[in-house]
Amino acid sequence: MIQLQTERSGILQGLVYLNEDPAKLVYEYESENPEETRADLEQILMGIYVIKHPGADADQSPEDIGIIIEGVTVLEELQDVASAYALLFGSCMTLTELPPDLKYTFEFYSKVLMELEPRQLSTKVQVLKNKLLD
Structure with a gap:
C-alpha cells in the first residue's frame, strides 16, 4: 500500500515537465523542529505539507500530511x-x-485527469497529454 502511495505521489510531483516547480505544491519537513515548520507553513499561499519522522526512509509513512491555504491548515x-x-484540487x-x-x-489535473473541458488545453498541457498517450 505504501509503495502505491509513493508511486502516485511521484507521478504527481513529476508534473515538473510543465515547467512548474513541484516544491511549490508539496512542502516536506522533518518533525524535529515544529516551531520552525509552523512558521514556514504560515507563509504558504496554497499547498500540501508532509511532515516526516526524523531520519525516515522514503517508504515509511509520514507523521502528517495536510493542506494549507493562505497559511492556514x-x-x-x-x-x-x-x-x-x-x-x-x-x-x-x-x-x-x-x-x-x-x-x-x-x-492538467482538471482537463486531462478529470476530463473537465478536455478540448480547451494550453499548448504545454496538450504536449504532455500527447506524450502520455504515446
Missing part, C-alpha cells in the same frame, strides 16, 4: 499525498483564482 492527517492533491474549484505558479499543474 485546512485539512490534516490525510492518508497520502495523492489524496491531499485531490482534496486540494476540490478546494481550488471553489476559488476564483488559482496560484499562477501552479497554473499548468491544475489545468
Whole structure:
C-alpha cells in the first residue's frame, strides 16, 4: 500500500515537465523542529505539507500530511499525498483564482485527469497529454 502511495505521489510531483516547480505544491519537513515548520507553513499561499519522522526512509509513512491555504491548515492527517492533491484540487474549484505558479499543474489535473473541458488545453498541457498517450 505504501509503495502505491509513493508511486502516485511521484507521478504527481513529476508534473515538473510543465515547467512548474513541484516544491511549490508539496512542502516536506522533518518533525524535529515544529516551531520552525509552523512558521514556514504560515507563509504558504496554497499547498500540501508532509511532515516526516526524523531520519525516515522514503517508504515509511509520514507523521502528517495536510493542506494549507493562505497559511492556514485546512485539512490534516490525510492518508497520502495523492489524496491531499485531490482534496486540494476540490478546494481550488471553489476559488476564483488559482496560484499562477501552479497554473499548468491544475489545468492538467482538471482537463486531462478529470476530463473537465478536455478540448480547451494550453499548448504545454496538450504536449504532455500527447506524450502520455504515446
